[in-house]
Amino acid sequence: MPFTADAAAHQIQERLKSIHQLVHEIEKARNHSEINLNNITKTHEKVNPDEKISPFYQQKLKGIYSLAVVDAQQEEDLLRKALEKINEIRSIRNERRIQARNAGNKETIRRGALMKMLLSTAQTLPLYIGKTPGAKAPPLCGAIPAEPTYIAKMGDMVAALVKGSEEEENWILAEVVHFNPTTNKYEVDDIDEEQKDRHILSRRRVVPLPLMRADPETDPHALFAKGSIVMALYPQTTCFYKAVVNHLPTTAQEEYEVLFEDATYADGYSPPLNVPQRYVISIKESKKNKSQS
Numbered sequence: 001m002p003f004t005a006d007a008a009a010h011q012i013q014e015r016l017k018s019i020h021q022l023v024h025e026i027e028k029a030r031n032h033s034e035i036n037l038n039n040i041t042k043t044h045e046k047v048n049p050d051e052k053i054s055p056f057y058q059q060k061l062k063g064i065y066s067l068a069v070v071d072a073q074q075e076e077d078l079l080r081k082a083l084e085k086i087n088e089i090r091s092i093r094n095e096r097r098i099q100a101r102n103a104g105n106k107e108t109i110r111r112g113a114l115m116k117m118l119l120s121t122a123q124t125l126p127l128y129i130g131k132t133p134g135a136k137a138p139p140l141c142g143a144i145p146a147e148p149t150y151i152a153k154m155g156d157m158v159a160a161l162v163k164g165s166e167e168e169e170n171w172i173l174a175e176v177v178h179f180n181p182t183t184n185k186y187e188v189d190d191i192d193e194e195q196k197d198r199h200i201l202s203r204r205r206v207v208p209l210p211l212m213r214a215d216p217e218t219d220p221h222a223l224f225a226k227g228s229i230v231m232a233l234y235p236q237t238t239c240f241y242k243a244v245v246n247h248l249p250t251t252a253q254e255e256y257e258v259l260f261e262d263a264t265y266a267d268g269y270s271p272p273l274n275v276p277q278r279y280v281i282s283i284k285e286s287k288k289n290k291s292q293s
Contacts, residue, residue, distance in 0.1 A: 142214025
């Protein structure tokens, strides 16, 4: 249901207040957990490493460790609540932007600002953290594709295969405007403000981008393997091109290092370039799709 700018501002303010309160609760929980962690350390120091732990210390350590686990779970719950509020703020702002665009108040973003925005949204994409040890990363996390029945939502970023002025086909970065279940087609806007193009495309020509980053330390299976053939957003452009994964990110903050197909170089590939997880996807390249030149 559409809401006014004032209503959106009020909702955002309410969530900011909740985040402020949660931050204080997180700090309080963290300080409390430090007490138990210090007790664990002190208890271990009292135990002679060359001797078997006595039943007394076994029971004491078991009790302290149990309390530490409870503390960690409480802190995790508070952190997840805070992250949920942050995501709600992002959703409210996105909805307001879409409403403004549909009302004809689309704000023109300069090229430089657009590139900064795309990088920022990639760097701040939510990081997947499993709630249980060994939990598998879900679809649209890192390299894991969407389910076959998945429909991207209004405002979601996608890669879209569109025809250019000379009938050539290129994968571009686009935003979902609408999905028509009757025709099974998407309506998407080119993210490039200079183009201002809207396209109606079949589902096979639209690939949803990841909604979460994968942590290489906990979910390496959710990353593309070295040597994988992918489509990646060429830096400082809004087009996807065929590339080879050269190096994987080793931390949640790092990006992929890829080699783009480029006939202007002797070996057929560009020098290594960094691309965020959000803009590295697996899609079938059209025969008409040209390499970066």
